[in-house]
Structure formats: structure tokens, C-alpha cells
Amino acid sequence: MGPGLYIHVPFCVRKCAYCAFYSGPVAPHRVRDWREGIAREWETLPTGFAPATVFIGGGTPTALPVQDLLWLLEQVRQLGGSAPDGHNAPPDALSEWTVEVNPGTLTTEKAAALRTAGVNRLSIGAQSFTDATLHRLGRIHTANDIRDSVELARAAGFDNISLDLIYGVPGVTRDSFCADIEAALALGPDHLSCYCLEIEPGTPFASEVTAGQLTVDEAEQREQFDWARQRLTAAGFTHYEISNFARPGCECRHNGLYWAGGDYIGIGPGAHSHWQGRRWGNTSELPVWKRAFDEQLEPRTKACETLVMGLRRLAGWRREDFVAVTGFDYDELRGPEIARLAADGLLVAEPNRVRLAEDALFVSDTVFADLV
């Protein structure tokens, strides 16, 4: 599969209480600075760069004023060169073009602009269908705004829609989370991402934890995760990555590239890239972002990272695929650790495949820490 392109749009209407992504207010001078930076970075893309997947994330891409959104879409379309009729076409090689959407920021005009440009997948940040939970999370929207966004998207012609949900929010009962899942299913999504609430340093939620006003109940989080797995699997979704569920054929290809050790370039503040054995990351700042780091990876280091990334998929790694991607056998890299984790019931090591055990899905980070 060809490479991926990620573009970070660092604007949100308001900051959510749990969020540590780099984003700030949509002010005209900030959008202008960001556009200038994106245009500069665009010039550094490798000659002939033809992404197979594009993911425009944030932040809230749909918080951009429509003329700035159109400008960004045109930048991506120009990677495909000019079609014979003089119009710019989406890149030929492009099989999946996703844009993140937050309810309350999608309009008919923006939905039509995205679809007309060639965007073929929307990832909608629903998070919950309970207004009290949305309020607690600091979201700008209500449950009905999510339904409106899905309706707008479908009316614009989108037939590949993903919804994000958050589970394990303190104070949110299992019944309430189960109702969120049912409400999400009622909208007929093709893909669902269920993320466990993480307390990120520097967020209002982190301050509440420090002040003793908020306590995370990990046992409850695990119950909610297990329930989501059972319910979504019963509804015909495949649980294919720790946090991701898809109808057959609707797995996210762009994220699949990250998990398979593929090449990708990220542009925008805070974006990261992996390109031909090199990796770099941008600082999270405006008006001008810089390289925070830029390093050539040792092949073994890159292979260990690829091992961990690929184990996020429930199918794990087939031995031949891992050798084909990295040039190493995973047993040569981490044989003793894999054997020990398998003996502890956290990995399943078959003759030709290694994958996370079901019991380890919720505690995958501790498994990965032993393998990097």
C-alpha cells in the first residue's frame, strides 16, 4: 500500500475538559499563520508524493471558515495534478480520504464541499449521546447535534461514516454508556471508535484529579470496554484494533498504515512522520512550528516499534508479514519477552502468528512496554 498523509488542523470552537491535543481558538490571524505554515511544509513533500490515504484531523477541521476549508481541500486535490478537463482531480492513488468532524460545526455547505472535493470518509466525534455526559466532557454539542451531523453527511452523499465514543467517564454509569452505544448503532455507522477516557496532564480533568474531585474507576472502565466489545460484535462489527470496530471492509485504511509500519508524512503543528526509516515530529505551536526532533531510526528500533504498533490489531502479526515489512523475525528481536508474555497469558504465540490475548486488550500498554 502507498503512503499516507496526515494534516493537522489546530482549531476548536472550545477546549474539551479532557483534551490534550494541540488546538486553540479559530481566530483569523491564527488561521492565516496556519495556512502559511501548511503551504511552506507542503513544499517539502517528496517529489511525486502520491498518498494512498489522507487524514485531515485536529482539532476540528470543520471549525475552519469555509474558504479556508476549501483552500485545504484544493491543496490535497492538487497532489493529483490536473484532469484533462482542466479541473483538479483527487490523486489517482488515493483510496481513502477522511476528515474529522465535530458535531455543531458541520454545515450543508461544508459537507457538500468535502464530498465534492473527493473526501470519502467522515469521522464524527460523537463521544456520547447523553447530554449530561457531553456537558461534563466540555463538548460544544448535544446528542441531537450528532444526529443532525450524520443526517447532513448522508444528505451530502457520504456512505462511510465513523463515530467516536468515549467510555469510562467518571460518574457515567454502565447503563448510560450502554445507551450511548445503542444510540450510536441506531445511526447505522460503518465504523466505531471507542476510546477509554485518559486523564491527560495539563487538562481540566487532570486538575480535578489532583484536587481529589475526580476519580477514575478502572474496573468500571474495563466493564464498559468488555460490554462494548460484546454488543458491537453481536451487531455485526469486527473488533479489529484495540479501540476500533468496523463493518466488513470498513476498517480505517489510514490508521491501518500506522499499525502496519507503513510510511506516512504528517504536516501541521504537532504532526509526526515516518518516512523511509526516518522519523520526525513538529512542535505544537503557532504562528510558526518547527521540527521538535528528526532522527534516522536503527532498523532494529524501527522493527520493535512496528511490532508493537501491529499488535494493536487483534489479528496481530503474521510472521511472514512482519519479516516482509521489517526484515526481522519477531522472535529474533524479542523472542524471550514474547515467550514470557505468552506464558503469562497476555500474548498468544502461535507457530506463525503473535497477537494480544483477549485479557490483555485492556492493559495493552503494559504488554507493549515489555516489547519496545
Ligand code: SF4
Ligand atoms: S473537539 Fe476534539 S480536538 Fe477539540 S478540544 Fe475537543 S477533544 Fe480536543
